Amino acid sequence: MTSLILRTVARVSLHLTLLFSVFLLVSGHNAPGGGFIAGLVAAAALVLQALAFGVEHARRMVPVDETALAALGLLLAAGTGVAALVLGQPFLTSGLLHLDLPFWPEVKISSAFFFDLGVYLVVVGMVLQVIFGLREA
Amino acid sequence: MSSPLVFLPVLLPLLGGIVLWLARRSLGVGRWGSLALAAVTLGVEVALLGLVRARGVQVMFAGGWVPPFGITLVVDLTSAIMLVVSGIVGLCVLGHAVQTLDPDRERHGFYALYQFLFMGINGAFVTGDIFNLFVFFEVMLIASYALVSLGSEPGQLRGGVHYLVTNLVSSTLFVAAVGTLYGLAGTLNLADLAVKVARAPDPAVFTIPAAVFIVVFGVKSALFPLYFWLPASYPAAPLPVTAVFAGMLTKVGVYAVLRVFSLVFTHDPGYLHAALLVVAGFTMLLGVLGAVGYDNWKRILSVHIVSQVGYMIMGIGFLSVAGLAAAIFFIVHQILVKTALFLIAGLAERATGAYDLGEMGGLAGRYPVMASLFMVAGLSLAGVPPLSGFFGKFLLIRAGLAQGEVAVVAVAIVVSFFTLYSMMKIWRYAFWGEEKPAGLRPVPAALYLPAAALVAFSVVLGLGGEALLVLSQQAAAQLLDGTAYVMAVLGAR
Numbered sequence: 001m002t003s004l005i006l007r008t009v010a011r012v013s014l015h016l017t018l019l020f021s022v023f024l025l026v027s028g029h030n031a032p033g034g035g036f037i038a039g040l041v042a043a044a045a046l047v048l049q050a051l052a053f054g055v056e057h058a059r060r061m062v063p064v065d066e067t068a069l070a071a072l073g074l075l076l077a078a079g080t081g082v083a084a085l086v087l088g089q090p091f092l093t094s095g096l097l098h099l100d101l102p103f104w105p106e107v108k109i110s111s112a113f114f115f116d117l118g119v120y121l122v123v124v125g126m127v128l129q130v131i132f133g134l135r136e137a
Numbered sequence: 138m139s140s141p142l143v144f145l146p147v148l149l150p151l152l153g154g155i156v157l158w159l160a161r162r163s164l165g166v167g168r169w170g171s172l173a174l175a176a177v178t179l180g181v182e183v184a185l186l187g188l189v190r191a192r193g194v195q196v197m198f199a200g201g202w203v204p205p206f207g208i209t210l211v212v213d214l215t216s217a218i219m220l221v222v223s224g225i226v227g228l229c230v231l232g233h234a235v236q237t238l239d240p241d242r243e244r245h246g247f248y249a250l251y252q253f254l255f256m257g258i259n260g261a262f263v264t265g266d267i268f269n270l271f272v273f274f275e276v277m278l279i280a281s282y283a284l285v286s287l288g289s290e291p292g293q294l295r296g297g298v299h300y301l302v303t304n305l306v307s308s309t310l311f312v313a314a315v316g317t318l319y320g321l322a323g324t325l326n327l328a329d330l331a332v333k334v335a336r337a338p339d340p341a342v343f344t345i346p347a348a349v350f351i352v353v354f355g356v357k358s359a360l361f362p363l364y365f366w367l368p369a370s371y372p373a374a375p376l377p378v379t380a381v382f383a384g385m386l387t388k389v390g391v392y393a394v395l396r397v398f399s400l401v402f403t404h405d406p407g408y409l410h411a412a413l414l415v416v417a418g419f420t421m422l423l424g425v426l427g428a429v430g431y432d433n434w435k436r437i438l439s440v441h442i443v444s445q446v447g448y449m450i451m452g453i454g455f456l457s458v459a460g461l462a463a464a465i466f467f468i469v470h471q472i473l474v475k476t477a478l479f480l481i482a483g484l485a486e487r488a489t490g491a492y493d494l495g496e497m498g499g500l501a502g503r504y505p506v507m508a509s510l511f512m513v514a515g516l517s518l519a520g521v522p523p524l525s526g527f528f529g530k531f532l533l534i535r536a537g538l539a540q541g542e543v544a545v546v547a548v549a550i551v552v553s554f555f556t557l558y559s560m561m562k563i564w565r566y567a568f569w570g571e572e573k574p575a576g577l578r579p580v581p582a583a584l585y586l587p588a589a590a591l592v593a594f595s596v597v598l599g600l601g602g603e604a605l606l607v608l609s610q611q612a613a614a615q616l617l618d619g620t621a622y623v624m625a626v627l628g629a630r
Contacts, residue, residue, distance in 0.1 A: 068159060075155045081199075082148070091144045092200040092208075 010052035017045035025120055026113075035116035039123025046124075047131050055135045058128075066129040073121025080115040142188060143197040143210045145181045146220050146259040147273075149174060154252030161246045168235040171248040175231050178255070179224030186217040190608075194615075194625035196265065204626050205326035209265035213622055214612035215465060219262045219392055222472050225594070226384045227255050232587035233480050234377035237487065242288050242375065250287065254280040254381070261389045265626055266326045267318065270393060271311050274357065278304050281386060285374045296373030303366035307356035314349035321346065328626035330401045331619050340404035347402040347409055351416070354397075358390025360450060361419035364443045368427065371442070372435040372492075376483040379435060383442050384476035388468055391449045395468075398453055399461060399616040406456050413454035418548045421447030425555040434482045434492045434567070437559055438475070441518070444552060445471050451545055452533050459539060461613035463532035466605060470517070470525040470598060477514045477591035481507060484588060485567060487580050494563060499572030506585055508568045510592050515560035517595045520553050525598035528606070 021042035028034030050058035062069070084093040092115075099107040153174040160166040189195055189212055199208040212220070231251065238247060257277025264270050282304075286297035319325055321342055322333045334343050352363070359367040367387070371379050394413070402409055424444030431437045449471070452464025482492060484507050489497040501508040517524035520531075530553060537546040598605055615621050 071155050071158050075152070078148070078151055078155070082152070084200075085141050085144070085148075090139075090198050090201050091141070091148070094200060 007052045010048045014045055014049060017048075018042055021045070021120075025116060028116060029110060029113060035119030036123055038116075039120040040127065042120070043124045043127035043131075046128060050132065050135060055132050059132065062128065066125045066132065068125075070122045070125025070129065073118045073123075073125060075118070076121065077115050077118025080111050080118065083111065139197060140188065140195045141197065142181065142185050143195050143212050143263060144199075146178060146185070146224075147210075147256055147263060149178045149181065150252040150256035150259065154249045154256065157252060158246055158249035161249060162244055164240060164243055167243055167248040171251065172228070172231055172235060174252065175224070175228040175255075178259075179221070179228050182217070182220040182224040182259075185212060186214075186221050189214055189217045194621050196625050204265070205324045205329035208269055209326055209328075209626055210263045211265035211328070211622065211626055212263050213625075214608065214615050215392075215395065216262045218465060218469060218608065218612060219388075220259060222469050223255065223258050223262065223385055225591075226381060226472055226476050227251075229480070229587040229591050230377050230381045230384070230476060232590075233380065233483055233584065236581070236584050237483060238375065238377060239288075245287060247284070247287060250280050250283050251381075254284060256280075258385050258389055262392060265328065267330070267397070268315055268325045270396075271308070271315055274311070274389070274393075275308060277386070277389065278308070281382065284378045285370060285382075287378075288375065290373075292373045296370035299366050300370035303356060307353050307363075310349060310356075311353045314346045314353055317349065318343075318346040326626065327396070327400055328623040331623055332627070334401055334404055337404070343402060344405050344408065347398075347405075348412075350397055350402070351394075351409070351412065354390045354394045355416065356390075358387045358394065358446050358450075359420075359443045360416050360446060361423055361443075364420065364424065364446075367443060368436060368440050371439040372433065376435070376479065376486065379439070380476050380479035380483070383439065383479050384472045387442055387446055388449075388472055391446060391453075391468060394450060395453050395461070395464065395616070399456065400619050400622060403456065410454045410456045413450055414542060414545050417447045417451035417454055418545045419447075420444065420450065421552045422548055425552045425559070428559045429555065432494045432566075434485065434494060434563060435479070436492075437563060438478050438482060441556065441559065442475060444556065445475065445518075447552075448530065448533055448549060451549060452536065454545075455536050455540055455542065456617070457536060457540060458610065458613045458617055459532070459536035461616055462606070462610040463529065463536045465609035465612050466532055466602075467529035469605060469609070470529045470595065473591050473594045473598070474514050474517050474526060477588050477595065478511070478518065480588035480591065481511045481514060484510075484580055484584060487584060488577050489574055490578070491574075494566035496574060497567050498570040499568070500577075501568035502572060503577060504580065506589075507580065510585070510588055511564065511568065514588075514592050514595060515564060516557075517592075517599065519557035519560050521557075523599045525595045525602060528599060528602045532606070 021038045024033035024041060025035055025038035046058050081092040085091050095111040097109045101107060157167060157170055194213045197210045254277055257273050257280060260273030260276060261270055264273055282301050285300055286293050322330055324330055334340055356363045371382055421444050424440060424447060428437045428440040449464050449468050452460045486492055488504060491497055517526040520526040534546050534549060
């Protein structure tokens with residue numbers, strides 16, 4: 001599996017794929033995309049590294065335990081819902097924050113984004129856990 | 138009445154489960170944290186029951202989306218009763234688990250999985266639409282797949298595969314039925330469905346998804362002829378896992394039948410509910426006959442679950458206030474007593490190191506408390522007065538006779554004798570006779586506590602059954618009428 005072509009492609013595509021996954025995550029609010037598919041793309045980038053350079057190499061690229069990543073993602077997603085409860089709204093009610101930054105067009109951050117970010121982390125964590133586990137077995 | 142309390146029985150196990158997962162290497166956090174969490178959840182559930190009794194059906198619309206579009210959570214009396222019972226079982230079984238489980242299983246996330254299991258169970262009780270019923274079933278099942286095979290002993294994996302395959306097939310059917318129903322009614326919100334089915338010009342079409350739901354819930358709650366997976370998989374898991382499965386999981390299936398066939402599919406009782414009665418009769422009879430052949434404590438109890446589920450379905454099949462009230466009473470009694478019997482089996486295992494009745498005997502002499510606990514719980518299961526099992530069965534039989542359903546009532550009475558026979562078999566082999574095996578081990582007093590608490594509930598529900606009876610009659614009236622439920626969900630806009 002460790003052909004020169006695969007290693008070269010893996011090295012070149014890593015950052016592009018990760019960048020693309022962030023694009024999918026952010027654009028997912030109003031356009032095709034979202035946390036789930038972005039998480040899959042990010043995980044695919046790392047799985048390709050595992051195929052080309054071995055699981056140990058790929059593990060080193062993720063500084064935290066994969067299951068902890070998934071758990072944190074779940075906490076973030078659930079926390080978005082709880083935040084609404086704390087503010088006296090029904091669970092998971094979405095809020096919108098307008099930011100006026102200097103020299104920058106208007107930025108809108110929806111609380112659904114943090115939910116999506118949570119989903120993203122859960123997906124990355126779970127896929128890596130499964131694939132790394134299978135490769136090691 | 139909108140209340141944020143409605144979502145806490147789901148939210149607390151979710152958040153707690155995440156924290157317990159992150160801290161799974163620390164046994165102290167796992168044991169004490171999960172016990173504290175289970176106690177708080179139980180407290181919330183009791184408060185919720187009080188709230189529903191005082192102010193009527195409680196609802197919450199997730200994200201503020203009004204029904205029938207968003208995710209609706211509804212707690213009526215039936216849901217609230219089920220939540221409280223689930224809280225009691227959750228706390229008691231956990232009390233047993235923290236004392237008996239091997240540290241290896243504990244470190245591999247038992248406590249987190251346990252909380253996720255209860256997130257699914259409680260979610261199924263509070264959900265107000267049938268798709269989220271599916272989702273919470275899956276949450277519960279995924280946690281249970283992991284719990285059943287946690288530890289990876291060969292017997293466990295064999296049982297786990299049975300369990301996994303059967304439930305996956307039934308979940309697929311579940312989605313198919315939900316899809317069909319959506320195609321026919323254009324909604325999956327239970328309250329909205331109840332209105333749509335009642336007003337449909339040709340309600341006969343709804344018999345098709347309804348019949349598929351009987352099959353789906355039949356697998357989940359182990360009804361005839363779909364119970365074959367249960368004796369194969371339940372006894373293989375560690376005792377606390379078997380106990381909580383025996384207590385809660387099949388009853389979530391029964392609850393789904395109760396909810397769907399009293400609120401939504403009441404258009405053709407001559408066919409659907411008559412079918413439920415036939416299924417109930419066979420389930421009771423074949424379940425109890427299956428138990429006669431086994432000599433293993435855990436297996437006998439596991440097969441008995443099937444038989445007892447038949448009684449509950451019988452009550453639902455009557456589709457009357459008396460029948461549904463009896464079914465609710467019986468479900469409460471059954472969850473508590475069945476869990477207690479499994480925990481007592483765990484006590485005997487601690488003493489003898491075995492579940493096979495042939496390998497133990499004469500325990501009554503050295504463990505009088507264990508023997509009396511088993512005696513009370515066993516007699517309650519068989520239905521001997523003045524314990525809760527007697528009143529449960531008495532109410533069911535009276536409801537049946539009032540509606541002239543003599544055949545199924547006759548089966549129920551005969552099955553009670555066989556149940557008594559099974560309990561006496563365990564009693565005779567395990568507690569009477571020569572004391573064996575040679576090296577009996579002491580059982581710590583604290584290990585008695587969870588089982589004793591559950592048995593005490595059975596005694597209290599027997600002697601003071603009036604309170605629960607009144608409550609289940611109110612719950613049944615609310616279920617059958619449906620107006621309060623529909624008004625709480627649809628009238629709140």
